[in-house]
Amino acid sequence: MPDGPIHTPLDRTLRPGTRVFFGMGQVAEGLKNFSFTFFALFYYNQVLGLSASLTGLALGIALVVDAVTDPLMGSVSDNFDSRWGRRHPFMVGAALPLALSFYTLFAPPPNLSTDGLFYWLTGFTLLTRLWMTVYHVPHIALGAELTANYEERTTLVAIRQISGYFGIFAVAGIGLGHFFADERGGRLNGAAYADFAAVMGGVMVATILASAWFTRDQIPFLPTHRTRDAPARHPLARVVAETRAAFGNASFRPLFVGVLLIYILVGTEGALSLYMYEFFWALAGRDMVVLLVCYPLGLVGGAMLTTRFHRRWDKGPTLIFGTAGWAFFQLLPVILRLLGLFPENGSPLLIASLGGLRLVQGVVVQQALASFSSMMGDITDEHELATGRRQEGIFFGVVAFSGKAA
Secondary structure, rough: OOOOOOOOOEEEOOOHHHHHHHHHHHHHHHHHHHHHHHHHHHHHHHHHHOOOHHHHHHHHHHHHHHHHHHHHHHHOOOOOOOOOOOOOOHHHHHHHHHHHHHHOOOOOOOOHHHHHHHHHHHHHHHHHHHHHHHHHHHHHHHHHHHHHHHHHHHHHHHHHHHHHHHHHHHHHHHHHHOOOOOOHHHHHHHHHHHHHHHHHHHHHHHHHHHHOOOOOHHHHHHHOOOOOOOOOOHHHHHHHHHHHHHHHOOOOHHHHHHHHHEEEEEEHHHHHHHHHHHHOOOOOOHHHHHHHHHHHHHHHHHHHOOOHHHHHHOHHHHHHHHHHHHHHHHHHHHHHHOOOOOOOOHHHHHHHHHHHHHHHEEEEEEEEHHHHHHHHHHHHHHHHHHHHHOOOHHHHOOOOOOOOOO
């Protein structure tokens, strides 16, 4: 029987176990994203010596190709039918190739030429991102399908995001606390990156398969592919038509623009954070661990407050509050330093000040992140009422595209 009291086939509460194991699937995405934004650029540029322009070009090429595949993957999983549902086959099939691609990215052969490093970085970044797309777009679409209950959907999003933050904890704690600890050579110890990637890849496989296996009992209760009009037969024509239909939704367009702005802000900070910690704030490795933990701790704390914010303000105002708050706390310490009003590098007050601001920033921005994901589920319901189609995949795929475009 389905979980909890049933009001409509989708308006239902879920068992705690279902919530937890669905959320666990976000760990892999958290691991990959944080490893990419924090280590990939630094490793190839500072450790392997690939120029910043070539490193950026390689990562950019992979992003452009990957961004196009997000809506395509959303459309494919929306229109897929099997005894295992629309989403689970892709989740399971992507687990091992994703981990292998991720490991190989951080384990290039020794003595590669400049051209060799560039092609290696481009190829395996692209493969890692593509396999993550095959897994992650169906996974987040599954979250919108599990329940249509207004508050339950927000709770499910919060649990998924908290799980993703545990991926950040793992990268920060295992990476900076062990593999890249100062006593082991720090962030410039090139030999540590392959071992780090092997451990992270193993965690990816384990959490993805656990999420798929322990949510398989929900498959009989999930929506199936259905449509009032036959979709275009060619996959590319179909994804173009479905993307156009998504942007035809008046609620989706402003949300897309808003989340694009969020991704630009957060993505820029993430890509340059290790440079800021290493060269602007001159932090030791143990201090970096403290700051990297403070931010996701704030996110976890903020996730526990999101339902209260929604009850008081609703989702739209909470989204605006979280976005503006993130920008304020991101700029504040740098502006104060440039004005000579922030603790000096090496001062005991520096870590306390930066850590406190990062903690509060995490609480605030979580309101934007959770509001956005919960609103996306509501929009798919609205879209179904208008068109007769359940197309969570295409909506989340388009949004994933925006993040990579940023």
